[in-house]
Amino acid sequence: MKAVGSAFKRPVFFVLVVALIACIVGWVVSPKQFFISYSFAFLFWFGLSLGSLAWTMIHHLTGGRWGYATRRFFEASMSSLPLLVLLFIPVILGIRALYPWMDAAALSADEILRHKHLYLNAPAFVTRAIVLFGIWIVMARLLTQWSAEQDATPNPEPTRKLRRLSGPGLVIYPLTMTIAAVDWVMSIEPDWFSTIFPILICIGQMLNALALAILLLAVEHRRAPLAQIASSETFLHLGNLLLTFTMLWAYLAFAQLLVIWSGDLPHEISW
Incomplete structure (x- = not known):
């Protein structure tokens, strides 16, 4: 595994440099479009880490051979959360380009938006983001630390700690992600609302994280x-999980589409 990691260092560094140059060019040419594109890219990679966090907790509660084969991939992914804090800074810097509730003219012209301003404002937005990242990073750190202790000792205490955290953690995950989905995604159109959208985001994160873990496992x-x-049976179980979450994601997406279509709501069709 170390040899493989070393082999990838140079290509990854090259891609990083090219991406940084592309970001600078995009910011200079069209700042608004740059921040929109950056926000979308951030949410994708962020979703892989949060989805991995959820799968790690699910496995600690349920067990199963599939989880032992993929756990290290999930743990590596969720360990990138501190880096994602730094990568969230451009989203904060582009807050005026991304969110209409930062526009004084839009605020004065929209009564609904004025009522939401107590919640949708820059200080509250940043404060909630700091708290959310703090919760996720602490959970990821404890899960990774106790998992390493579990491997190093026959003492069952690390296993008990992992289970005690994973139970409440699977409640905390959708609750905190609901706040993040409202703040970072739904407030792009603050007059729009959906009760199903945050859970759709959560399922999408878990689906993407599982697909990535399966891909990495297939390589390694x-x-x-x-x-x-990692046996053929392991891949069968992972494939079943992938199919299940694909169908669940499709069901939730269709449920949202059905409401928009049946209610004849053209202003919401982009969602």
Whole structure:
């Protein structure tokens, strides 16, 4: 695994430099479009980390061979959350380009938006983001730390700690992600609302994280120690989970579409 990681360092660094140059060019040419595109890209990669956090907690509660084969991929992904805090800074810097509730003219012209201004304002937005990232990072750190202790000792205490955290954690995850979905995504159109959208975001995060873990496992499953636990049956179970969450995501997306279509709400069709 270390050899593979070393082999990828140079290409990854090259891609990073090219991406940084592209970001600078995009910001200079069209700042508003740059922040919109950056926000979308951030939400995708952020979703992989949060989805991995959810899968890690699910496995600690339920067990199963599939989780032992993918856990390290999930843990590596959710360990990138501190980096994502830094990558969230451009979203804050572009807050005026992204969110109409930062526009004084739009605020004065929209009565609904004025009523929401107590919640949708820059200080509250940043404060909630700091609290949310703090919760997620602490959870990810504890899960990773106790997982390492679980491997290092036969003592069952780390396993008990993981289960005690994972239960409440699976409640905290959708609650905190609901706040993030409202703040970072739905408030782009602050007059629009949906009760199903945050859970749709959560399912999408978990679906993407699982797909990434399966892809990485397919590449690495012949290497030790994965070769000892990743069997054809493991891939079958992972495929079943992937199909289940794909169908769940499609169902929720269709449910939202059905409401918009049946209610004849053309202003919401983009969602």
